[in-house]
Amino acid sequence: MSTPAVPTPPAQADEPVAGPVRLPIAHALNRGLRDALAGDDRVMLIGEDIGRLGGVFRVTDGLQKDFGDLRVVDSPLGEAGIVGSAIGLAMAGYRPVCEIQFDGFVFPAMNQIITQLAKYRHRSEGAVSLPVVIRIPVGGGIGAIEHHSESPEAYFAHTAGLRVVSPSNAHEAYHLLRESIASDDPVIFLEPKRSYWLKGDVDTTVAAPAFDRAQVVHPGDDVTIVAYGALVPAALKAAQQYAEEGVGVEVIDLRSLSPIDDATILESVRRTGRLVVAHEASRTAGLGAEVAARVQDEAFYSLEAPVLRVTGYDTPYPASRLEEDWLPGVDRIVDAVDRSLEH
Amino acid sequence: MNHPLLSLLGPDGQLDAATAAPTPADGLALYRDMVMARRIDTEAIALQRQGELGLWPSMLGQEAAQVGAGHALRPRDVVFPTYREHGMAWCRGVDPVNLLGLFRGTTMGGWNPRDNNFNLYTLVIGAQTLHAVGYAMGIVRDGDVGTGDPERDRAVLVFLGDGALSEGESNEAFVWAAAQNLPVVFFVQNNQWAISAPYSVQSRVPVAQRAQGFGFEGVRVDGNDVVAVRQVTEQALASAREGNGPTLIEAFTYRRNPHTTSDDDGRYRPVTENEEWEARDPLARMRTYLAGAGVLDEAAEAALAADEQALAERLRSGCRALPVPTASSPFENTLADMPDELARQMHEHLEFVAAGEEQDR
Numbered sequence: 001m002s003t004p005a006v007p008t009p010p011a012q013a014d015e016p017v018a019g020p021v022r023l024p025i026a027h028a029l030n031r032g033l034r035d036a037l038a039g040d041d042r043v044m045l046i047g048e049d050i051g052r053l054g055g056v057f058r059v060t061d062g063l064q065k066d067f068g069d070l071r072v073v074d075s076p077l078g079e080a081g082i083v084g085s086a087i088g089l090a091m092a093g094y095r096p097v098c099e100i101q102f103d104g105f106v107f108p109a110m111n112q113i114i115t116q117l118a119k120y121r122h123r124s125e126g127a128v129s130l131p132v133v134i135r136i137p138v139g140g141g142i143g144a145i146e147h148h149s150e151s152p153e154a155y156f157a158h159t160a161g162l163r164v165v166s167p168s169n170a171h172e173a174y175h176l177l178r179e180s181i182a183s184d185d186p187v188i189f190l191e192p193k194r195s196y197w198l199k200g201d202v203d204t205t206v207a208a209p210a211f212d213r214a215q216v217v218h219p220g221d222d223v224t225i226v227a228y229g230a231l232v233p234a235a236l237k238a239a240q241q242y243a244e245e246g247v248g249v250e251v252i253d254l255r256s257l258s259p260i261d262d263a264t265i266l267e268s269v270r271r272t273g274r275l276v277v278a279h280e281a282s283r284t285a286g287l288g289a290e291v292a293a294r295v296q297d298e299a300f301y302s303l304e305a306p307v308l309r310v311t312g313y314d315t316p317y318p319a320s321r322l323e324e325d326w327l328p329g330v331d332r333i334v335d336a337v338d339r340s341l342e343h
Numbered sequence: 344m345n346h347p348l349l350s351l352l353g354p355d356g357q358l359d360a361a362t363a364a365p366t367p368a369d370g371l372a373l374y375r376d377m378v379m380a381r382r383i384d385t386e387a388i389a390l391q392r393q394g395e396l397g398l399w400p401s402m403l404g405q406e407a408a409q410v411g412a413g414h415a416l417r418p419r420d421v422v423f424p425t426y427r428e429h430g431m432a433w434c435r436g437v438d439p440v441n442l443l444g445l446f447r448g449t450t451m452g453g454w455n456p457r458d459n460n461f462n463l464y465t466l467v468i469g470a471q472t473l474h475a476v477g478y479a480m481g482i483v484r485d486g487d488v489g490t491g492d493p494e495r496d497r498a499v500l501v502f503l504g505d506g507a508l509s510e511g512e513s514n515e516a517f518v519w520a521a522a523q524n525l526p527v528v529f530f531v532q533n534n535q536w537a538i539s540a541p542y543s544v545q546s547r548v549p550v551a552q553r554a555q556g557f558g559f560e561g562v563r564v565d566g567n568d569v570v571a572v573r574q575v576t577e578q579a580l581a582s583a584r585e586g587n588g589p590t591l592i593e594a595f596t597y598r599r600n601p602h603t604t605s606d607d608d609g610r611y612r613p614v615t616e617n618e619e620w621e622a623r624d625p626l627a628r629m630r631t632y633l634a635g636a637g638v639l640d641e642a643a644e645a646a647l648a649a650d651e652q653a654l655a656e657r658l659r660s661g662c663r664a665l666p667v668p669t670a671s672s673p674f675e676n677t678l679a680d681m682p683d684e685l686a687r688q689m690h691e692h693l694e695f696v697a698a699g700e701e702q703d704r
Binding site: 078112122261 | 451
């Protein structure tokens with residue numbers, strides 16, 4: 001399909017297991033997969049080029065060598081086949097983790113995801129859960145060609161029967177992935193691809209909050225920013241700038257895009273009275289609209305300003321020479337926070 | 344590549360001279376299951392006409408294809424049906440009353456797929472072929488293929504139709520099954536019509552020949568001949584269980600009723616076609632054969648008629664007694680752990696429903 005658009009240093013298999021260790025997100029994910037494979041014989045990985053090559057982003061590097069080609073499967077090229085066969089494997093008692101190579105290539109699998117995977121537990125009246133994880137590198141900012149920079153999360157969040165999560169840092173990447181694999185529900189696991197080489201401290205022994213909870217990653221009392229994935233680091237940068245000016249910006253990492261942890265957001269907004277939601281995906285019917293709707297529903301009288309959205313635009317993802325300005329980043333987040341504070 | 348149509352029991356009820364005659368008990372069992380399958384179908388159509396079912400996809404004419412395949416299975420084999428495998432469900436031991444729930448609007452499924460190794464009906468054409476492939480991958484990983492132990496080795500039998508051969512997912516399933524040499528048998532009931540589309544709309548290549556390009560064998564059998572269908576399906580399943588990979592079976596048959604009770608096949612095909620296929624009826628030929636062999640005597644006929652009658656009565660009363668699901672059930676069955684937001688929505692909905700019931704009093 002495509003060669004990776006970002007440099008891909010090899011994962012190291014011999015890094016220590018306990019205690020915090022500094023890892024890029026890609027290696028934290030690799031560690032998460034490795035530990036899941038080692039901990040449960042029913043866990044399997046399946047995807048294009050994930051075995052011998054280690055995946056185009058090298059997230060599965062070395063895993064086929066260590067766990068064999070029956071557990072780390074280089075699949076034929078076909079996304080419906082990846083997800084459809086994962087459904088069958090789950091019916092047979094396995095816990096498959098699929099890799100879709102790029103966000104734009106998940107669409108051939110959408111029939112299997114929406115009509116089959118998401119609905120089977122309901123159809124079987126609770127008798128059969130399908131513990132399938134679908135890992136998808138998402139988002140732009142890597143100078144890629146067409147179909148390699150998409151943000152498809154709203155399609156999945158709109159589909160009942162799926163969980164949707166997205167980590168923003170290495171520690172979260174490890175723990176969210178472990179929890180996703182342990183979950184009996186189907187999980188769409190969105191990996192912000194421009195953050196793959198963002199390093200952070202990972203402690204595999206210290207659990208992260210539950211995978212359906214949002215997390216305050218920067219405290220503040222003046223305005224709340226809700227973000228997820230690659231925009232969390234941008235929101236944190238903005239918060240740090242405001243902190244220097246004495247303005248308290250609270251940043252919430254949504255983590256779980258479906259279900260949405262209303263409680264954490266509402267607690268924050270009731271305190272700050274102001275909310276900015278940021279995501280790369282297009283604006284209309286995006287996650288920002290959902291968060292805004294819930295906040296006006298539950299915290300209307302706490303709001304001091306309209307809820308603002310900082311998002312990608314309602315256009316197809318643009319050619320990469322345009323993406324730097326098209327993509328929401330620190331500047332547009334700061335602009336929205338200023339507008340919120342002016343009210 | 345030539346794919347001759349294997350036929351052992353002809354429309355005239357004559358068994359191929361070189362074929363071993365089924366034992367009386369075996370012959371009667373095959374016939375009985377076809378009769379019962381047809382009765383399920385007939386009763387369900389009547390229930391639809393009475394307004395008890397919203398819809399019914401009839402299997403009239405396809406009894407031999409399904410019952411023949413059903414008799415080739417071992418208990419540990421796993422079946423993935425479309426939505427027309429009522430005869431197959433009967434052979435697997437699924438309570439036929441439960442087949443009605445999906446069409447009555449009391450469930451989206453109707454049975455636990457693990458109870459009889461018979462998965463839920465799949466309405467999205469071809470989608471189940473990939474589940475069959477994945478299940479077969481699981482069988483390989485369980486080590487339940489090629490051991491030679493009949494209690495252990497197992498295979499997957501997946502049903503699809505002539506129309507489904509045009510779906511991308513079916514073709515992906517063929518690719519995967521072949522590349523990984525999976526223990527799966529693709530059983531194509533070529534009933535010649537995908538709603539209004541004849542097979543010529545789907546392909547210029549005969550069904551059985553399709554397998555060749557994917558790298559496995561395709562066989563063609565008279566789908567109205569229960570003896571021949573069972574034989575080829577037994578061979579294909581045995582081959583799969585032994586580790587020799589997939590087979591495609593084309594059971595050449597005919598859908599004698601409209602696609603569903605909502606369809607009008609008078610708009611797209613001549614009635615003469617139906618008459619031709621009625622003359623090749625799968626039940627009639629077996630009945631002729633068994634009567635000629637002195638197996639189906641008056642006592643056997645009477646016993647079967649009584650069984651049929653009991654089944655019909657059970658279907659009628661069972662259909663009306665199918666429980667309406669609770670208003671909370673969609674919420675409870677969406678995810679293994681109900682999220683807070685969904686719990687709120689359920690609460691809101693149950694209050695609404697309760698208020699309505701209060702008003703109706």
